[in-house]
Amino acid sequence: MRRLPLLWPAAILVSTAATGVAVLGNLGPPLRPLLAGWFLLFCPGMAFVRLLRLEDPASELALGLALSLATDTLVAIALLYARVWSAGLGLALLMAMSTVGATLQLLGLWRSRRVIARPATEGESDDAPDSR
Amino acid sequence: MRKREVQARPAAMETWRDPRRQRKEQRRQAQARKAGATVRAAALRPSRKTAITWQVILVAIALAMWIPALPSIDPYRLNDFGLVSVLSPAFYVSLGLLTIGFGLALRQRHMPSWVLLLYIVAFIVITRATLPLAYATPRYPWTYKHVGVVDYILRKGIVDPAIDIYFNWPGFFAFSALFTQLTGLSLYAQALWAQLFFNLLYLGPLLLLFKACSSDRRLVWLALWLFFALNWVGQDYYAPQAMGFFFYLAIVGVILTWLKAEPAGAESSRLRGGLVALRDRVLRGVTHVDGERRPANLTQYASLTAMVIVFYAAIVSSHQLTPFMTLASVLALAIFGYCRPRLLPILLAVLCSAWILYVAYTWLGVNLDWIVDSVGSVFSNAKKNLIDLSRSSVGRRTVALTCRMLTAGVFGLAILGAIRRVRKGYWDRSAAVLLIAPFPLLAAQSYGGEMLFRIYLFMLPCAAFFVAALLYPVEATLTSYRTTFLTIVLSGVLLAAFMLAHYGDEKVHYVSPADLEAAKYVYERAPRGSLVLTGTLDAPVKFEGYEQFAHQAIGDLLLDRGVTRSPSHPYTFGATEMAILEGVMADERYPAAYLLITRSDRETVNTYHIEPPGPLDIMAAKLLQSGRFVVVYANADAQVLVYKHAPAGTAQ
Numbered sequence: 001m002r003r004l005p006l007l008w009p010a011a012i013l014v015s016t017a018a019t020g021v022a023v024l025g026n027l028g029p030p031l032r033p034l035l036a037g038w039f040l041l042f043c044p045g046m047a048f049v050r051l052l053r054l055e056d057p058a059s060e061l062a063l064g065l066a067l068s069l070a071t072d073t074l075v076a077i078a079l080l081y082a083r084v085w086s087a088g089l090g091l092a093l094l095m096a097m098s099t100v101g102a103t104l105q106l107l108g109l110w111r112s113r114r115v116i117a118r119p120a121t122e123g124e125s126d127d128a129p130d131s132r
Numbered sequence: 133m134r135k136r137e138v139q140a141r142p143a144a145m146e147t148w149r150d151p152r153r154q155r156k157e158q159r160r161q162a163q164a165r166k167a168g169a170t171v172r173a174a175a176l177r178p179s180r181k182t183a184i185t186w187q188v189i190l191v192a193i194a195l196a197m198w199i200p201a202l203p204s205i206d207p208y209r210l211n212d213f214g215l216v217s218v219l220s221p222a223f224y225v226s227l228g229l230l231t232i233g234f235g236l237a238l239r240q241r242h243m244p245s246w247v248l249l250l251y252i253v254a255f256i257v258i259t260r261a262t263l264p265l266a267y268a269t270p271r272y273p274w275t276y277k278h279v280g281v282v283d284y285i286l287r288k289g290i291v292d293p294a295i296d297i298y299f300n301w302p303g304f305f306a307f308s309a310l311f312t313q314l315t316g317l318s319l320y321a322q323a324l325w326a327q328l329f330f331n332l333l334y335l336g337p338l339l340l341l342f343k344a345c346s347s348d349r350r351l352v353w354l355a356l357w358l359f360f361a362l363n364w365v366g367q368d369y370y371a372p373q374a375m376g377f378f379f380y381l382a383i384v385g386v387i388l389t390w391l392k393a394e395p396a397g398a399e400s401s402r403l404r405g406g407l408v409a410l411r412d413r414v415l416r417g418v419t420h421v422d423g424e425r426r427p428a429n430l431t432q433y434a435s436l437t438a439m440v441i442v443f444y445a446a447i448v449s450s451h452q453l454t455p456f457m458t459l460a461s462v463l464a465l466a467i468f469g470y471c472r473p474r475l476l477p478i479l480l481a482v483l484c485s486a487w488i489l490y491v492a493y494t495w496l497g498v499n500l501d502w503i504v505d506s507v508g509s510v511f512s513n514a515k516k517n518l519i520d521l522s523r524s525s526v527g528r529r530t531v532a533l534t535c536r537m538l539t540a541g542v543f544g545l546a547i548l549g550a551i552r553r554v555r556k557g558y559w560d561r562s563a564a565v566l567l568i569a570p571f572p573l574l575a576a577q578s579y580g581g582e583m584l585f586r587i588y589l590f591m592l593p594c595a596a597f598f599v600a601a602l603l604y605p606v607e608a609t610l611t612s613y614r615t616t617f618l619t620i621v622l623s624g625v626l627l628a629a630f631m632l633a634h635y636g637d638e639k640v641h642y643v644s645p646a647d648l649e650a651a652k653y654v655y656e657r658a659p660r661g662s663l664v665l666t667g668t669l670d671a672p673v674k675f676e677g678y679e680q681f682a683h684q685a686i687g688d689l690l691l692d693r694g695v696t697r698s699p700s701h702p703y704t705f706g707a708t709e710m711a712i713l714e715g716v717m718a719d720e721r722y723p724a725a726y727l728l729i730t731r732s733d734r735e736t737v738n739t740y741h742i743e744p745p746g747p748l749d750i751m752a753a754k755l756l757q758s759g760r761f762v763v764v765y766a767n768a769d770a771q772v773l774v775y776k777h778a779p780a781g782t783a784q
Contacts, residue, residue, distance in 0.1 A: 023314055036315040049439075052432050059389070062336025066382035067439060069307070069333075069375065070446035076306035077449045081491075085289030087313035 005109050008050050012043045012102040016095045019043075023091055044071040044094050047101025051108065071097065180242050187247050190233040191254050197226040198258050205266035207642040212527025212739070215263075215635030223262075230255050231627060234357060235620035238350050239611035248353045252335070256360055259630075260328045260368075263638075269648060270323035271641045273672040273732045275370050276648075278305065279319045280678035285309040293494040295679050300492035303450030304372035326370035331360060333378050334368075338593060340385035344392070345563045345597055348607040354600035354619065355593075361626050362542055362596055364535065364633035365585045366641075373586075376454030379443040381593065383458055386443075387465055388562055390436050391472045437473050444480050448487045453579055455484045457570055457590045464569035470562040528739060531636030538629045539588050542595050549598035549605075556605040560597070567594040640735045643672045647730040650770030652676065659723040663716070665689070667733035667748045682722065686751075689716060705751045714760060717775035724774070727752075727761070731769035 019039040022032045045067030046060070054060050075093050079085045201223035211217045234251040237243045263271055270276075281298045282305045285291065291299045291306075298305065312319055338359055342352040368374045448455045459480050465471040488496055524532065546567060553560055570590040577583055603619050604611075654664055655676040662681050666673055669685040693712045717725040734748045752771060755761040765772035 019314075029316065033315040033317050037311075037317075040311060040314060052435050054432070058336070059340055062340050062385070063382065063439065065333065065336055066379060066443060070379060070442045072310060073303045073307040073375075073446040073449065074442070076310040077303050079310075080285065080289070080291055080302060080306045083290055085285070087310055090310050091314055 006106075008046055009102040009105040009109070012047050012098050012105075015039050015043050016098045016102075019091070020095060023088075039098075040072050040094070041065060041068055043098040044068045044101070047098045047105070050105050051101065183240055183242075184244065184247055187233060187237050187243065188250065190229060191250055194226040194229040194233070194258070195254055197222045197229070198262075201226065202262065202265050205262070207267065207638070207644065210639040210642065212525045212531070212639065213636065214527075214531060214632065214638040216631055217527075223258075226258060227255075227627060228624070230258065231623045232620055235616050235623065238354060238619060239613075239616045241610070245349070245353075248349075249335075252353075252357055252360065253332070255357065256331045256335075257328065259360070259634075260331050261325075264324045264328065267324075267642065269643050269645055270320060270326075270370060271638075271643065272366075272369055273641075273643050273670045273730075273736070275323050276643070276651075276672040276675040277678075278370055278372075279323055280674040280676065281305045282308045282312065282319055283676060284678045286312065292679065293492065297452070297495050297499075300495040301372065301450055301452055303446055303448075304375045307375070307450075308370075323370035326374065327368050330368045330374040330378065331363075334359075334381060337378065337381035337385040340389055341381060341593055342597055344385065344388035345560055345594075346558075346601075346607075348604060350611065351597070351600050351604045351607075354604060355597040357623065358596040358599055358626065359593060361623060361630050362538070362599075363589070363592060364538060364630050365589050366634060367586070367589055372451040373454060376447045376451040376458075377589065379447045380454060380458045380461070380590065383440050383443050384461055384465075384566060384593075386436050386440055387462065387471050387476075390432065391440070391476075392470050392562065433472070437476065440476065441479060441483070444483060448484050449491075453573075453577075453586060455480075455487075456573060456576070457586070459484060460573060461566055461569040461590070464565045465562060468561065468565050470565060527636075531632055534629050534632045534636065535585075538626075538633050539585070541629075542588075542599060542626075543591070545602055546591075546595040546598035549600070549602035552605045553598070553601045558601075558605065560601070563594045563597050567591050567598065637739065640732070640739050642735075643732050644769045646767045646769035647672050647732050648675075649767055650728060650730060650765060650772055653765045654726045654728055654772055655681070658726060661723050663719070663722040663725040665713075665717070665725065665727045667729060668736045670736050671728065671730055671733045673728065684716075686713070689713075705747065705754055709751075710754065710758065713755070714775065717761075726764075727755070727773040729771045729773070 015035065015038060019035045021027075022035045026032075027035075042064055046064035049060050049064040049067055052060075054063070072094065075090050079090055201220045204220040205215070205218050207218075209218050230251060234248070234255070237247055237251060270279075277298070281302070284295075284299075285302065285305055286309050291302045293300045308319070308322060311317070312322065335356070338356055339352070342355045345355075346352055367377065444455070444458060447458055459477060462471060462480060463477040466474055466477045471477070550560065550564055550567075568591075570587040574583055574587060579586060599622075603615055603622065651671075651673050654662075658664070658681060660677075660680045664673060664681050664683050666683065666685055668687060671685070673683055674681075690709055690712060695708060695712065713727075717727065719725070729748050729752055737748055752773065755773060756763065760776050761773045762776055763771055764774050
C-alpha cells in the first residue's frame with residue numbers, strides 16, 4: 001500500500017486550526033471533546049515523531065501518542081509552576097508546537113522531492129536513446 | 133493469463149553455458165515462482181477471507197452477548213466474591229467466545245494482525261468498560277481525592293505543596309485540568325472511563341516492547357492478550373500511576389527497539405569478556421540471542437534518547453514510585469549492556485533527584501524519617517503487603533488467596549517459560565532483565581503495603597511474554613492443535629483468576645451516588661475549615677473544596693489518642709472512644725464538625741478490618757443513643773451526624 005506522506009502534516013494542521021476554532025468558539029459536545037481530545041492525544045507528538053522517519057506506522061502512532069501526552073503534561077506543569085495557568089495559553093503553546101512540527105514535515109517532503117526530482121531530470125537525456 | 137504465459141515459454145536447454153542466458157533463466161524462474169505463488173495465494177484467498185469473516189462474526193457475537201449482560205449488574209447484590217457474584221452467564225459466554233476465537237485466530241498464520249488486535253480490543257472493552265456502563269459513578273473511593281486535586285487546580289491555577297503529597301507531584305493532575313478545560317469533558321466522565329482509556333493506551337508501547345523481544349507473531353500477540361488478562365492489580369484507573377506506567381512502557385519499548393546496545397560491545401573489557409565466555413559455556417546450544425534490532429541513525433538515536441528523557445520528565449512530575457521503577461529498569465538494561473546511551477540512567481537519576489530535592493522538598497522534609505526507616509527492611513516491607521485473613525469471610529479469603537496465587541503463579545510460569553526458551557535456543561536477555569529489575573525496590577519501601585503488587589505490575593509485561601513463550605517457545609509457521617488447546621485452557625484459567633482477583637473487592641470499590649450526595653451535602657453547608665470525620669481514609673471525599681476542610685479517619689484519630697485496638701475486638705466502641713470523638717467534634721478550632729458514614733466506608737471497614745460486620749453502624753447507633761449527636765442528613769446509603777453543641781448554624 002502506498003503511503004500518503006502528506007496525510008499526517010495536513011491532518012495535524014487542519015486539526016490544530018479546527019481545535020482552535022472549537023475551543024475559542026466554545027463549541028459544545030460532541031464536536032469540541034472530539035476535536036480537542038484528538039488534538040491533545042495525537043497532534044503535538046505526531047508532529048515530531050514523523051520527522052524521525054521510523055518507517056513503521058504502528059510504532060509512529062504509539063510514540064506519537066506517548067509524546068503528545070508527555071508534551072501536554074509538561075506544558076501544563078510549566079504553566080502551573082510559572083503561575084500563569086491558562087488553558088488558552090496551554091492550547092496556544094501546543095498549537096504552535098504542532099504547527100512547527102507539521103511545517104518541518106512539509107519542508108522535509110518538499111526537499112526530498114527536489115532531491116529525487118533532480119537526478120530524474122538529469123537522467124532523462126541518458127535514457128532518451130533507449131526510449132526511442 | 134500470466135500463468136499460461138509462464139508455462140508456455142519453453143525451457144532453455146543450453147542456458148547454463150552462457151552466463152547472460154543463465155541470469156535470464158534465473159529471472160524467468162523467479163518470475164514463474166512468483167506467478168505460482170500468486171496463483172496459490174489466489175486459490176487460498178476465498179478460504180482465508182472466510183476465516184477472517186468468521187473471526188469477525190465471532191467477535192461481534194461476543195460483544196452482542198456482553199451488552200445484554202450489563203443490566204444484570206446490581207452493585208447492591210455484590211457479595212464477598214465481588215463482581216463474579218452478580219454477573220450473568222451471558223458475560224462469561226462472551227468472554228469464553230473471545231478466548232476460544234483468539235486461540236484459533238492465533239494458530240492461523242494467514243490471519244491478519246488487525247483481527248488479533250480486534251480480539252484484544254474487544255477483550256479490553258468487555259473487561260474494562262463493563263462497570264462504567266453499569267455504574268453512574270467512578271469506581272474506587274480514593275479516586276475522588278484525585279478529582280478534588282484537579283478541581284483545586286482548575287479553581288486556583290496553582291499548586292500548594294504544603295497541602296499534601298499530591299500537590300508535590302501534580303503532573304497528571306495538571307494534564308487532566310488542561311484536558312478538562314480544553315475538551316469540556318467533566319472530571320467524573322474522565323474518571324469513569326479512565327480504565328478503558330489507559331488500557332487502550334498501553335496497547336501501542338506493549339506491542340513495541342513485545343516486537344522488540346521476538347519476531348514470532350504468535351508469541352507477540354499472545355503476550356499482549358495475557359498482559360491484559362493478568363493485570364489484576366488495579367493501577368489503571370484515574371490516577372497518576374496509570375499514566376506513569378504508560379510512559380514506563382513507552383521508555384522500555386523505545387530502548388529495546390532502537391536504543392539497544394550491540395552485543396559486540398560486551399567484550400570491551402576483560403571482565404565482560406570473561407562473563408560472556410562463561411555465559412556461552414553455560415548456555416551451550418543457545419542459538420538465538422536477542423541482539424540489536426533496527427539500528428537507529430544518529431539523528432534517530434539522539435531524538436529517541438531525548439524522547440525518553442521527555443517521557444521520564446512527565447513521569448517524574450506525576451508520581452512518586454514510577455520514576456524509581458523506571459530508573460531501576462533502565463539502569464539494569466544499561467548495566468547488562470542493553471541500553472546504548474550508557475549515561476541515560478545517570479541523566480534520569482539527576483532529573484528524579486532534582487524534582488524531589490527542589491520541587492517536592494516540602495513533602496520530603498516532613499516524611500523523610502519513615503522513608504529512611506523502611507529502607508533495607510525487605511521482609512518487613514513484603515509482610516506489610518499481606519493482610520491477615522484468619523478472620524475473613526470465605527469469599528474474602530478466596531479473593532485474597534487468588535490474588536496471591538495469581539501473582540506467584542504468573543512469576544513461576546514466567547520462569548518456566550524463560551527456561552523453556554533457553555532450552556529451545558532462545559536467550560531473551562533484555563526481557564529477563566526487565567522481569568527482575570523491579571524487585572530490588574522491595575528493599576527500599578513497603579509503599580503503604582502495596583509494593584509487592586506494584587512490582588508485579590512492572591514485571592508483568594515481561595512475565596506475560598515468558599508465560600506466552602511457555603506455549604510458543606520457538607518460531608514456527610504451524611501451530612499444533614494441542615498448543616492451541618493449551619493456549620485456550622491457560623487463557624481461560626488465568627482469565628477466571630483475573631475476574632476474581634481484579635473485581636473481588638468490588639463491594640469496597642463501588643461508590644454509590646447516594647454516598648456522593650451525602651458528601652456533597654457536607655461540602656455545600658460546612659463553613660470553611662470544618663472537620664469531616666470519616667470511617668476510613670479511603671472514603672469518597674475531598675472531591676470538592678480540597679483545601680477548605682480538614683479530613684480525618686476515625687481509626688487514625690483513635691490511634692493518635694492512644695487507643696490501641698485489641699486483636700480479638702479491634703473496633704469495640706466504648707466510653708473512651710465516645711469521649712474522644714465528642715472531644716474532637718466539639719473542638720473549637722473547627723467552626724463545625726461532621727461525621728460522614730458512607731456505604732463505601734462501611735464496606736471497607738467490614739472487608740478489611742473488622743469482625744463482626746457493621747462496626748460503623750454500631751458506632752453511629754451508640755452516638756445517637758447518647759443523645760449528644762444528631763443526624764442532619766441521611767439517605768439509603770449514608771448518614772451525616774453532628775455534635776449537638778456544635779456552633780450555631782452548622783446543623784442546617
